[in-house]
Amino acid sequence: MAFSSGCRIGAPVAAILLLGLAAAASAQLSATFYDTSCPSALATIKSAVTAAVNSEPRMGASLLRLHFHDCFVQGCDASVLLNDTATFTGEQTAFPNRDSIRGFGVIDTAKAQVEAVCPQTVSCADILTVAARDSVVALGGPSYTVPLGRRDSTTASLSEANSDLPPPTSDLADLVGNFSRKGLSVTDMVALSGAHTIGQAECKNFRSRIYGESNIDAAFAASRQANCPQSSDGDKNLAPLDESTPDAFDNAYYVNMLSQQGLLHSDQQLFNGGSTDDLVSTYASDAAQFSADFAAAMVNMGNIGVLTGAQGEIRLICSKVN
Known part of the structure; x- marks a missing residue:
């Protein structure tokens, strides 16, 4: 322009x-x-x-x-x-x-x-x-x-x-700013983070947390250290982001935060004495509220920067342009 x-x-x-x-x-x-x-x-x-x-x-x-x-x-x-x-x-x-x-x-x-x-x-x-x-x-x-x-x-x-x-090393202010730049609210950010109720993370992305942070449950850290050595060995070893129900989409991710069992640094930042503590507590106790806010946040995220009308194209094969 x-x-x-x-x-x-x-x-x-x-x-x-x-x-x-x-x-x-x-x-x-x-x-x-x-x-x-x-x-x-x-x-x-x-x-x-x-x-x-x-x-x-x-x-x-x-x-x-x-x-x-x-x-x-x-x-x-x-x-x-x-x-x-x-x-x-x-x-x-x-x-x-x-x-x-x-x-x-x-x-x-x-x-x-x-x-x-x-x-x-x-x-x-x-x-x-x-x-x-x-x-x-x-x-x-x-x-x-x-x-x-x-x-x-x-x-x-x-x-x-x-x-x-x-990145998984983001602090709360970084997360808020990053999502805000995409037009997403703090509520959107906390709700979308709940996607970590499923999936796994590589050792290299949580090693510094389980060995170097104090706001982590000791037993939880020890359990994760068993498959993530402090050396660079095992960088790609996986651990569930939510070990309680790793394959179920639920609100357990937020319950984990209350017990300082967030796997990633960025996870636990949502419940660490900051402005999003109350929202995490709400989602931990009210699964229906989390589901509603997550659904709304997914629609909001899906609207970011979309191409419509005569913009772009309909690719024949997703991995390459026509």
């Missing part, structure tokens, strides 16, 4: 304009977007996702995380799905993504099945968004209505993937 006379738009004004554009784009999304053009789309996606999660429960967490890593970089435009080529560098080799994000095969399967019934109609961005919802449902979490009509990007941003995805 250019401005005459060399004028430079101020940051607050730019932020307002960007939020306005995002709101206008998300307003074009509709839960009934494919009712006429591809009425079997949602059922087809759900079938592929449910089969994958039933085969490997951890895949549910991976698909949910893949959606998050997509939306926080350029918006929910399926840019994370683009493979590198000789002339194109995507987001998958960014530090937060490298050897970490997974689930691409499930999205590819769902896309192929949708293409078989509705050629070049349903975007990869919508498939990824619906797959995240269906993963949550498959593991016992809340269902919610997904607004649809996203289109796929023809670009990706390695630099943005490196800078905009919050």
